[in-house]
Amino acid sequence: MPSxxxxxxxxxxxxxxxxxxxxxxxxxxxLKRLYATDVVSFDIEPPLQHVGLAAKSKNWxxxxxxxxxxxxxxxxxxxxxxxxxxxxxxxxxxxxxxxxGTVTNGMWVRVTYCFRKVDGDWLVTHDHVSVPFDVASGHxxxxxxx
Numbered sequence: 597m598p599s600x601x602x603x604x605x606x607x608x609x610x611x612x613x614x615x616x617x618x619x620x621x622x623x624x625x626x627l628k629r630l631y632a633t634d635v636v637s638f639d640i641e642p643p644l645q646h647v648g649l650a651a652k653s654k655n656w657x658x659x660x661x662x663x664x665x666x667x668x669x670x671x672x673x674x675x676x677x678x679x680x681x682x683x684x685x686x687x688x689x690x691x692x693x694x695x696x697g698t699v700t701n702g703m704w705v706r707v708t709y710c711f712r713k714v715d716g717d718w719l720v721t722h723d724h725v726s727v728p729f730d731v732a733s734g735h736x737x738x739x740x741x742x
Contacts, residue, residue: 604677608684608711608718612670615720619668619690622660628653631720632712638724640705640736659690666692670707671742680713687742688725703727703738 611630618627637646646655668690675684691702710722727736
């Protein structure tokens with residue numbers, strides 16, 4: 597019989613799979629159900645932080661305006677699961693076909709997720725998306741692959 601932590605690990609991975617599916621289908625309503633109402637997101641575009649579910653949803657809605665078809669991949673998801681909080685990190689890539697028909701491979705980013713168990717559901721309470729920074733040039737490095 598699996599332990600509670602093993603069960604929760606599976607549930608969190610299913611939540612990440614739902615994020616992937618929500619982005620692929622550009623389904624804001626399904627994505628909203630995966631985040632805590634007080635989520636704090638450190639995403640790659642300004643401002644420095646997006647606070648609350650409305651801000652996180654607006655962030656996704658803006659990203660979706662650029663894409664006719666969207667793809668989202670997650671690689672190397674590693675989780676540490678506690679009783680009611682968990683964190684994980686992975687690599688992710690948002691790509692697809694832009695509204696003008698241009699196909700883009702996107703770029704790989706580093707993602708950290710923090711989850712809290714709320715009424716039995718694991719919700720994202722914090723996410724942090726970043727690219728490495730080249731100090732010499734002052735620019736983000738966006739051509740790396742995992």
